[in-house]
Amino acid sequence: MTQVWQTSPDKPDETIISAAADVLKGGGLVAFPTETVYGLGAILTHQGAIERIFRVKNRPPSDPLIVHLADPDQARDWAQDLPKSYFVLSQQFLPGPLTLVVKKRERVPDIVTAGRDTVALRVPSHPVARALLRETAVPVAAPSANLFGRPSPTTADHVLADLRGKIEGLIDAGPTPCGVESTVLDITQSPPVLLRPGGVPKERLEEVLGVPILFSFTPSPDEAAAKRAPGRFLRHYAPSIPVLLSDGTADALIQIALAAQVSGEADKPVGLLVPDDWAATIKEAFRSSRRPPILYHWGQWGDWEEMAKRLFQGLRWLERQGVSAIVAPLPNEDGMGLALRDRLLRASARPSSPPSADWGP
Numbered sequence: 140m141t142q143v144w145q146t147s148p149d150k151p152d153e154t155i156i157s158a159a160a161d162v163l164k165g166g167g168l169v170a171f172p173t174e175t176v177y178g179l180g181a182i183l184t185h186q187g188a189i190e191r192i193f194r195v196k197n198r199p200p201s202d203p204l205i206v207h208l209a210d211p212d213q214a215r216d217w218a219q220d221l222p223k224s225y226f227v228l229s230q231q232f233l234p235g236p237l238t239l240v241v242k243k244r245e246r247v248p249d250i251v252t253a254g255r256d257t258v259a260l261r262v263p264s265h266p267v268a269r270a271l272l273r274e275t276a277v278p279v280a281a282p283s284a285n286l287f288g289r290p291s292p293t294t295a296d297h298v299l300a301d302l303r304g305k306i307e308g309l310i311d312a313g314p315t316p317c318g319v320e321s322t323v324l325d326i327t328q329s330p331p332v333l334l335r336p337g338g339v340p341k342e343r344l345e346e347v348l349g350v351p352i353l354f355s356f357t358p359s360p361d362e363a364a365a366k367r368a369p370g371r372f373l374r375h376y377a378p379s380i381p382v383l384l385s386d387g388t389a390d391a392l393i394q395i396a397l398a399a400q401v402s403g404e405a406d407k408p409v410g411l412l413v414p415d416d417w418a419a420t421i422k423e424a425f426r427s428s429r430r431p432p433i434l435y436h437w438g439q440w441g442d443w444e445e446m447a448k449r450l451f452q453g454l455r456w457l458e459r460q461g462v463s464a465i466v467a468p469l470p471n472e473d474g475m476g477l478a479l480r481d482r483l484l485r486a487s488a489r490p491s492s493p494p495s496a497d498w499g500p
């Protein structure tokens with residue numbers, strides 16, 4: 140049984156926070172909202188609970204978990220040799236959607252870091268997450284509260300669709316404001332390396348640090364590379380149907396949608412993530428089509444923040460409409476566009492065999 144608690148996102152109900160913290164302290168799994176996506180929490184030091192996170196998500200044990208703290212100062216208890224950039228960045232961006240990879244202290248369990256000598260630390264800004272972390276006192280390890288590889292959960296319904304009955308609790312505080320995961324930055328290296336674009340744009344980090352940040356778009360299909368940059372498995376965030384991408388114009392989107400209609404299952408429509416300002420053009424293009432595409436309104440083209448909020452919601456909604464494929468235009472790389480590109484490129488990657496040796500608990 141999964142107990143679902145409902146609370147306001149701004150003023151978390153204290154009784155609920157205390158009940159959820161008790162479940163966590165007893166070794167249970169509780170999903171909770173953060174400003175990025177819903178997380179699936181377990182107490183950092185509870186070995187059995189952490190093992191269950193990997194099992195219920197079907198997450199490979201080689202993919203380390205992010206450790207959530209109530210405030211940036213708590214890092215001193217779990218990390219060592221914190222570089223100056225930790226303090227500069229935390230001053231500017233924490234609490235917020237930025238995860239910093241730093242050298243771990245021995246007391247951080249190996250299972251959490253997948254055997255690495257580094258740990259990924261994050262201080263979420265969502266009032267519900269903050270209240271919960273203050274109440275548990277011990278940090279909470281939390282990946283996204285979905286099945287491994289699926290689009291991340293931005294509502295409580297998404298969590299239940301993937302994990303109902305498999306976890307003890309879920310705090311429902313409505314849709315998450317940011318909609319894509321945190322930016323993950325490795326600051327054990329100089330210059331720092333962006334491991335995952337996310338809620339804090341790369342340009343803002345560069346501005347504050349005053350140095351360029353390394354980032355490569357090519358996710359790692361092979362096992363050795365996947366170990367160096369964990370979590371960069373090629374296919375991820377993916378619905379159960381193909382995702383096809385077009386260049387960033389209405390015409391290009393129409394062309395790919397037409398091709399998808401021809402090659403897709405004849406009795407199913409195609410689904411489109413459509414920028415609001417293109418919707419009229421797209422509808423007109425398919426006016427006389429026997430099976431017009433199903434449109435999900437994705438926000439104004441170029442408003443990457445609004446589109447980030449709606450991305451996973453759109454992928455999951457179109458999937459539920461029974462479409463044969465989802466077609467989306469690929470945003471530019473500026474600001475949050477980089478995170479959108481990353482998620483879409485990976486959602487559209489063909490299924491391939493996962494890194495084998497240590498796959499699956």
Ligand code: AMP
Binds near residue numbers: 205323334335368371
């Ligand atoms: P999530 O699935 O949202 O929990 O994302 C966790 C991601 O954070 C992993 O897939 C890695 O990309 C990254 N990560 C966590 N811990 C580490 C670490 N110690 N070193 C490098 N990357 C990490």
Ligand code: MG
Binds near residue numbers: 282283291
């Ligand atoms: Mg995830």
